[in-house]
Amino acid sequence: MANSRPTSLSSHNLTRRALLLAGLAAAGTVVGAGTAHASPFDPGYPLPSGPDGVGGAAGDPNFHPVRFTLPAPTGRKALGTTAVHLVDRGRIDPAMPSGQRELMVSFWYPAGMSATAPFAKYMPARTAVEVDAIWTGEDGLALPTGSFDFGNTVTHARTDVPMQPLRHPVVLFSPGYQTSRFLNTAQVEDLAGRGYVVVTIDHSHETPVEFPGGRFLPGTEQDPARPSDIRTAVGTRTADVRFVLDQLQRIADGENVDADGKQLPDGFADGLDVRRIGMFGHALGGYTTGNAMLADERILAGADLDGTLQDDRLKGPLGDVAEHGLDRPFLLFGSAETQRTEPGKDYYDKSWATFWAAQRGGRLNLTLSRSKQKAFTDYQFIFSQLFHAIYGEDPIVTTVIKALVGSAKPARSVLAQREYLAAYFDLTLRRRPALLLRGDSPKFPEVRFVR
Numbered sequence: 001m002a003n004s005r006p007t008s009l010s011s012h013n014l015t016r017r018a019l020l021l022a023g024l025a026a027a028g029t030v031v032g033a034g035t036a037h038a039s040p041f042d043p044g045y046p047l048p049s050g051p052d053g054v055g056g057a058a059g060d061p062n063f064h065p066v067r068f069t070l071p072a073p074t075g076r077k078a079l080g081t082t083a084v085h086l087v088d089r090g091r092i093d094p095a096m097p098s099g100q101r102e103l104m105v106s107f108w109y110p111a112g113m114s115a116t117a118p119f120a121k122y123m124p125a126r127t128a129v130e131v132d133a134i135w136t137g138e139d140g141l142a143l144p145t146g147s148f149d150f151g152n153t154v155t156h157a158r159t160d161v162p163m164q165p166l167r168h169p170v171v172l173f174s175p176g177y178q179t180s181r182f183l184n185t186a187q188v189e190d191l192a193g194r195g196y197v198v199v200t201i202d203h204s205h206e207t208p209v210e211f212p213g214g215r216f217l218p219g220t221e222q223d224p225a226r227p228s229d230i231r232t233a234v235g236t237r238t239a240d241v242r243f244v245l246d247q248l249q250r251i252a253d254g255e256n257v258d259a260d261g262k263q264l265p266d267g268f269a270d271g272l273d274v275r276r277i278g279m280f281g282h283a284l285g286g287y288t289t290g291n292a293m294l295a296d297e298r299i300l301a302g303a304d305l306d307g308t309l310q311d312d313r314l315k316g317p318l319g320d321v322a323e324h325g326l327d328r329p330f331l332l333f334g335s336a337e338t339q340r341t342e343p344g345k346d347y348y349d350k351s352w353a354t355f356w357a358a359q360r361g362g363r364l365n366l367t368l369s370r371s372k373q374k375a376f377t378d379y380q381f382i383f384s385q386l387f388h389a390i391y392g393e394d395p396i397v398t399t400v401i402k403a404l405v406g407s408a409k410p411a412r413s414v415l416a417q418r419e420y421l422a423a424y425f426d427l428t429l430r431r432r433p434a435l436l437l438r439g440d441s442p443k444f445p446e447v448r449f450v451r
Helices: 011-026 125-135 181-193 227-252 284-295 320-324 350-358 379-391 396-405 410-430
Strands: 029-031 036-038 078-092 100-111 119-121 154-159 168-174 197-202 272-282 301-305 330-334 363-368 447-449
Touching (some): 100 154, 100 181, 100 227, 168 227, 168 410, 181 197, 181 379, 181 410, 227 272, 227 284, 272 284, 284 320, 330 350, 330 410, 363 410, 379 396, 379 410
Parallel strands (some): 168 197, 301 330
Antiparallel strands (some): 119 154
16 A cells, blocks of 8 residues: 655755756656656766665654555456476576576466465565666665565466466466566456456566576566567567467466476366467567567457557658557557558558558557556556655655656546446457447547547
8 A cells, every 4th residue: 555655855855856857857757668767867966875875764763665555456356376397398598597498487367266365476576676776776766775664565467376267268478678577467357357367478588587496597688679679579579479379278278387397276177268369469479469469360469559660760660560450359449659551640650550450350449548568568557556655745755656657547547448348358258248449538538539
C-alpha cells in the first residue's frame, strides 16, 4: 500500500524537487525503440547522500520505501502464479552455466476458489533492486535508492496453488526493451482473473532476470539501442517465444519442463488449452508479438501496446511483419503521441501504416488519449502512488507524472486497457461478441478508433 506522507516538504524533498524540475525541463524523457528512461539531471544540484554515495536515504528521516497497491482484477476468479526455469537445449549460450539458452517465465492463472497460500510478491528481491536503480540515483528521478519497494509489494495471486479444473485459453506476454516481465502485472492479473492462463517471459541478457538459487543476470546496458541491436533482439525474442510454445505443449502432455525439476501446481496440464493461444506485448514486446506470429501459426491473435514495428521508428528499416502483414487478427493499441498511420499527422509511424495496408487478418487500431508509452505498463499507477506519497498534493506531482506517462487518470487508463484487451481476446480466442470493439464507446471516451 502506498505510504502516506506529509504535504510539507523537507530540505531533502526540496532538493529532489529541484532535481526533478531541472531534469524534466532539460530533456523530459528519452524514448527509444522499446522503452523510455529518465534523462540525466543537472549535476550542479547535490543529491542526498546515502550508503552508496548517490541518492541514498541516510540522513533523511522522512524517507520511507513506497509499497504499491495494484488495482484489483475485475474478473471473478481467484488467482495463482508460479515461476518456471526453462533451458533451451537447442540454442548455445556460453554466458549461462548450462552453456545453453535459459529463460525465466511466470504463469498467472485462475486458481481453485478454496486455494490458500501466501500472496506472491511483485518482484524477486534482486530484480526489485535492479528495477529501482533504473529510476533512482544520479541518472534517475532524484529519489533515494530503495524508493520503489517492489520487493515487498504484494500481488493478488497466491503462489503455486492448484489451477481451476477447466481448460483455459493461453496468452503469452513479452515486455518492453530492457523491461522486466513483472512490470505489466496489472494487465496480466486481470486477464487471469477472467479465465486466461498468461505466460510472461523475461528475455535473458536484455532484461534483468533472477534464476532459482539467487543467480542473477543483469540486462544489457546498450541504451539507446542501435537499429541492429533491435533487429537482433527481436530475432532472439521470437526464438524465445517459439521455445515457450513448445514447452506449453510438453506441459499439456504431462511432462515436467522445469530445468530444476520443480513440479507445476496441481491441475496445470489439464488446465491449458494449447489450441487457443494469443499473445500481446508492450513496446518492443509488441514488435516481438507480430514477428512471432509471422514465424509461428500457433499464435492465433496478437496485440501490440504502443510498439513500433520497425528497428527505429524514424529511420527504419521496417520489420518483416510490417511489410508482409498477418493472416490472423492483430490489435494496434497506441498512446497519444506514437504510432499514427496517416502520413503528415503528428507521430506518424510508417511501420504501422505499412502493416495496416498489408494486414490480411482482422485488424484494429486504437489510441489511448493523453497517454505516453509507459502508460501501458504498471508505471501508469506506480508513478502516481510514488510521487503522491513523497510530495503529497504539491503541483510538481502533476508535472512529473504528465512528463513520464501522460495526463490520463491512472484508474481510468488501467481500466480502459484491461477492458479492451479482454474484449479483444474474448473475441479472437473465445469467439465471444465484443460490442466494445465495434466503434467509439461512451463508456471509454479516452479510447479512440483510429480506423
